[in-house]
Amino acid sequence: MKVVFLGATRGMGRSLARLMAARGDRLVLLGRDPEELRRSAADLEAAGAPHVSTVSCDLLNADTFEPALADAARQLDGAFDTVVVTAGIFATQDALERDAALRDRVLTTDFTNTIHFCEAARTALLAHGGGTLCVFSSVAGDASRKPVIIYGAAKAGLSHYLNGLDHKFRAEGLATVLVKPGFVRTSMTAELPEPPFAGDPDDVAKTVLRAIDRKTPVVYAPPVWRFVMLVIRNLPRAVMRKIGF
Amino acid sequence: MITAPPILDARGASVPLGRIAGWGRSPVVEGREIVSEDLVRSTRFASLTRGLGRSYGDASLPSSSERLVAGSRLADRILAFDPSTGLLRAEAGLSLHALNRLLLTRGWFTPVTPGTQFVTLGGMVAADVHGKNHHSAGTFGRHLEALRLRTGSGEILDVGADSEPELFRATQGGMGLTGHILEVAVRMQRVPSPWILAGVETAPDIETLVERLRAAGREWPYTVAWADFLRDDGRGILVKGRWATPDEAGIRAFEWPGSVGVPFDMPNWVLGGPLMRVFNRAYYLANGIDARTAIVHPQPFFYPLDAVRDWNRVYGRRGMTQYQCVLPSACGAEAFRTLIRIARSHDSSPYLVVVKDFGVEGEGLLSFPRPGITFTLDFPVSERTTQRLVDALNDFVASTGGRIYLAKDAFTRAEHFRAMEPRLAEFAAVRDRWDPERTIRSAQSVRLFGDAA
Numbered sequence: 001m002k003v004v005f006l007g008a009t010r011g012m013g014r015s016l017a018r019l020m021a022a023r024g025d026r027l028v029l030l031g032r033d034p035e036e037l038r039r040s041a042a043d044l045e046a047a048g049a050p051h052v053s054t055v056s057c058d059l060l061n062a063d064t065f066e067p068a069l070a071d072a073a074r075q076l077d078g079a080f081d082t083v084v085v086t087a088g089i090f091a092t093q094d095a096l097e098r099d100a101a102l103r104d105r106v107l108t109t110d111f112t113n114t115i116h117f118c119e120a121a122r123t124a125l126l127a128h129g130g131g132t133l134c135v136f137s138s139v140a141g142d143a144s145r146k147p148v149i150i151y152g153a154a155k156a157g158l159s160h161y162l163n164g165l166d167h168k169f170r171a172e173g174l175a176t177v178l179v180k181p182g183f184v185r186t187s188m189t190a191e192l193p194e195p196p197f198a199g200d201p202d203d204v205a206k207t208v209l210r211a212i213d214r215k216t217p218v219v220y221a222p223p224v225w226r227f228v229m230l231v232i233r234n235l236p237r238a239v240m241r242k243i244g245f
Numbered sequence: 246m247i248t249a250p251p252i253l254d255a256r257g258a259s260v261p262l263g264r265i266a267g268w269g270r271s272p273v274v275e276g277r278e279i280v281s282e283d284l285v286r287s288t289r290f291a292s293l294t295r296g297l298g299r300s301y302g303d304a305s306l307p308s309s310s311e312r313l314v315a316g317s318r319l320a321d322r323i324l325a326f327d328p329s330t331g332l333l334r335a336e337a338g339l340s341l342h343a344l345n346r347l348l349l350t351r352g353w354f355t356p357v358t359p360g361t362q363f364v365t366l367g368g369m370v371a372a373d374v375h376g377k378n379h380h381s382a383g384t385f386g387r388h389l390e391a392l393r394l395r396t397g398s399g400e401i402l403d404v405g406a407d408s409e410p411e412l413f414r415a416t417q418g419g420m421g422l423t424g425h426i427l428e429v430a431v432r433m434q435r436v437p438s439p440w441i442l443a444g445v446e447t448a449p450d451i452e453t454l455v456e457r458l459r460a461a462g463r464e465w466p467y468t469v470a471w472a473d474f475l476r477d478d479g480r481g482i483l484v485k486g487r488w489a490t491p492d493e494a495g496i497r498a499f500e501w502p503g504s505v506g507v508p509f510d511m512p513n514w515v516l517g518g519p520l521m522r523v524f525n526r527a528y529y530l531a532n533g534i535d536a537r538t539a540i541v542h543p544q545p546f547f548y549p550l551d552a553v554r555d556w557n558r559v560y561g562r563r564g565m566t567q568y569q570c571v572l573p574s575a576c577g578a579e580a581f582r583t584l585i586r587i588a589r590s591h592d593s594s595p596y597l598v599v600v601k602d603f604g605v606e607g608e609g610l611l612s613f614p615r616p617g618i619t620f621t622l623d624f625p626v627s628e629r630t631t632q633r634l635v636d637a638l639n640d641f642v643a644s645t646g647g648r649i650y651l652a653k654d655a656f657t658r659a660e661h662f663r664a665m666e667p668r669l670a671e672f673a674a675v676r677d678r679w680d681p682e683r684t685i686r687s688a689q690s691v692r693l694f695g696d697a698a
Binding site (some may be wrong): 011047187 | 282319
């Protein structure tokens with residue numbers, strides 16, 4: 001595969017990029033911090049990637065998206081066939097209620113600009129006959145829960161958008177893989193209390209890579225979260241008002 | 246890429262209070278650990294860095310719940326690997342488990358490995374770990390090229406044999422007290438195949454066991470022995486090994502095995518006498534058939550207990566401690582019987598004792614190994630006996646000129662430690678130069694080095 005990866009330097013993105021590198025996929029890493037990109041590129045080369053290069057791209061600045069994707073295509077002999085987006089930010093509901101600037105940053109990053117980025121990626125992929133667009137949303141977008149109201153709303157909107165993309169463009173050759181991670185032990189969740197069914201990034205990466213290869217439209221990782229969310233979605237309103245999760 | 250910056254203020258005040266323990270699960274303290282890919286940032290306000298928490302006692306625990314600990318395990322990138330020289334440079338949180346999976350099938354292995362893969366490079370430096378090849382390869386520190394540290398005063402600097410050599414030496418075996426280890430550069434060892442050619446011998450008593458251990462060490466790069474502590478004679482088995490040549494290994498598909506977990510804390514009676522007697526006897530018999538050699542996988546050879554995740558839960562909630570000492574060669578095998586006598590007189594009997602001969606002393610200022618024989622004893626922690634037992638063992642070890650391994654220790658008293666460590670003043674001088682305020686400290690350094698909590 002020829003992969004453009006936004007978010008490979010950390011967390012689940014780091015794990016997934018390593019699996020791709022180990023099996024010989026060619027990678028272009030997009031990100032904001034050149035030093036971070038350089039270090040991750042070295043790591044992925046050691047993991048076995050035949051090609052890793054880096055391109056500057058800031059998810060908070062939508063003007064950087066099209067040039068970054070064009071630059072990435074040039075580094076992959078003109079075109080790429082897969083785009084992965086794992087970048088995103090998390091903040092607790094408390095912090096988001098208190099801090100309007102943080103709220104704006106989370107909504108812009110996780111919803112508005114991720115959609116702008118996906119639109120640019122979609123256009124680039126379709127121009128070369130399609131491919132796969134894999135984007136990390138969250139189970140937080142599946143049900144309105146007290147600890148993740150605002151973050152969950154951004155992810156719900158993102159999931160909604162990605163499902164629509166798949167409906168509209170699959171026939172034209174563009175497969176959308178919507179990833180819904182449950183609670184995964186990363187630096188993003190290190191400060192949160194750990195619920196049951198918590199997963200590890202390396203296991204999530206395996207699940208997601210299989211989904212990318214099979215072009216599965218929606219994948220929960222760890223897979224058990226599909227059933228966890230099914231239960232939560234079906235809890236009566238009176239219960240959701242009572243419980244804390 | 247944008248991921249969540251750890252949400253914390255300059256003092257990390259929003260990091261929630263959790264419980265932190267070493268591998269022995271005793272002691273357990275309250276503390277705040279910041280786990281981040283960005284170790285350079287997370288060490289800025291931390292008083293200590295910890296890796297995978299595989300030291301048994303309190304070496305990786307904060308000196309007080311007010312002090313932040315930086316968790317390094319997500320800072321795990323390889324920054325450079327040169328397959329023509331084997332020189333590896335990586336972030337300090339890279340685990341040996343990941344490194345083995347990446348490099349062994351390409352013909353490279355860590356020059357020194359401890360008995361578990363669930364350690365970070367930073368932890369291996371801080372404890373200056375040794376392995377079955379100590380008699381031939383020394384400690385991990387011998388194979389280091391350079392380190393990047395954040396010193397107690399906050400400065401980031403690269404150290405090596407040619408650059409701040411005193412700080413470089415003090416950091417090897419310095420239990421993380423000389424600076425936060427950010428990056429490690431180490432020379433990997435070329436191996437001819439991923440397989441081990443191993444042999445087993447038995448010995449009827451401890452004298453013969455030690456003698457055969459030394460003899461085997463003259464021909465084999467890896468040796469180790471187990472003695473049956475439940476018997477007075479100290480009969481035991483000896484395992485020796487080396488990397489197999491491609492011819493010896495033949496055509497075998499190499500894969501790393503998975504692991505199974507211990508799902509819950511075992512009740513305390515499981516480790517009681519009769520069951521362990523049966524186990525020790527079975528171990529001896531199973532291994533005592535003959536002295537032939539066989540091609541074995543490196544995982545059971547180097548890491549027999551890694552196949553069982555969380556095996557420390559076997560010891561139940563009260564936790565365990567491991568006592569590891571080295572006694573000068575002059576003490577002879579008789580010392581083993583003294584250790585047995587001391588343990589029995591304190592109503593404690595370890596089940597298996599690991600026995601290993603050490604080669605020359607390393608460069609690290611507080612590096613544990615020195616020429617002699619090391620004994621490793623496991624005990625369940627008991628409020629009634631453990632402290633008195635460790636005191637008695639330390640009386641004996643100090644009297645022989647031996648010393649203990651800080652990566653295992655949770656019970657040694659400062660006065661015993663001082664009696665065993667003539668090198669302490671030199672170590673303190675390095676800390677005085679780089680961290681006069683003792684910004685970096687641990688629960689262990691409070692207990693043994695006289696740091697303030």
